[in-house]
Amino acid sequence: MTISSEALEMAAKVEAFVREKIFPYEQDPRRDHHGAPTDELVMEMRELARAAGVLTPHIRPDGSHFNQRETAVILIxxxxxxxxxxxxxTQAPDEGNMYLIGHVGSPELKDRFLKPLVEGRARSAFFMTEPAELNGAGADPSMMLTTCRKDGNHWVVNGKKCFITGAEGAKVGIVMAKSEDPDSKGGACMFLVDLPDPAIQITGVPNTIDSSMPGSHAEITIDNLRIPADQMLGDAGExxxxxxxxxxxxxxSHCMRWLGGCMRAQEIATDYxxxxxxxxxxxxDHEGVGFMLAENMIDIKQCELMIDWCAGVLDTGSLGTVESSMTKVAVSEALMRIADKCVQVMGGLGVTDKTIVETMFREVRAFRIYDGPTEVHKWSLAKKxxxxxKAAQ
Structure with a gap:
């Protein structure tokens, strides 16, 4: 499947906008105490993107999505x-949440919850991960301890969540819980909720190594959250x-976005x-330095090829769980090497906040963990x- 001229034109438009209008914001002091951009700063930049025609560029005005290969050239x-x-x-978790609601949500849920996300007027959060001390769901969603039970025409949810990206300040939430309803056979349910809600309490927002996402990664207690049954996303137990x-x-998508950031870090390190x-x-001209940048060139190209390959698989309609695991491992590890070498090339300057190079090092280090640590994906691939x-014997 070829990449359309429409997608290539949008990618070029996004690149020109980001370089001209957004690079100057990199030293803007409007950050929260976790180092993330404030919502004021985000909304100011989004108004510029809206005016430039590059807001939510991976979704067309009619609501249709570019395919995954086309999305890649745009998100990078x-x-x-x-x-x-x-x-x-195009950031996480909103990009993924928009994708999910767009594929599973009813027309009514799309109008109520998806529309403000696509318009860039609201942020969202995906409530799945649970505290390790409770032995709850992390890289293994089947360990979920948060429960939901049917009560008339409502569902009641109780549990604890953690590392919920963007929860602080979000307007839309997707809550995942294990059903106690016999008809659901112990499966999980997803619900769309308006935020904030008094039954969803933020109990802490730890400082983390990464700092690019507004709202950081919150710890959550859900206490008797009552959700109308018609706000279930899809079917019960699925x-x-x-x-x-x-x-x-x-x-x-994470691979796409952070590849773009590492390409920029490579530009900065090469210029230096x-x-x-x-x-x-x-x-x-010192081989010790020049070879590091040359190795980065190779890793960047390999990342591009892996992303394009995996995107092509997803475009066939496959869930692509094996391919996405392979790509996540290969790309996240390669990006770590790229970011690390860029810091090393720049020496003292590379560990300061005067460029985004040290930012990319921190962000990519976190990426090796979220959406499944490298080791979990390797374990899954080894099981396959x-x-x-066995099947071949």
């Missing part, structure tokens, strides 16, 4: 700075299936290495190898 450009994805409304519908493309002189010649081996 929006990720050239962490602020770019916020300005263009939540784990819907999680896979969301998670495979979401993992890939060509300007800085030491020991009688420019840094890039064993299944395939």
């Amino acid at each position: 450009k929006s990720g050239l700075t962490p602020l770019g994805m916020l300005a263009c409304n 939540g784990f299936k819907y999680a896979q519908i969301r998670l495979s493309p979401a993992r890939l 290495a060509n300007r800085r002189t030491a020991f009688g010649k420019t840094l890039i 190898l064993r299944r395939d081996w």
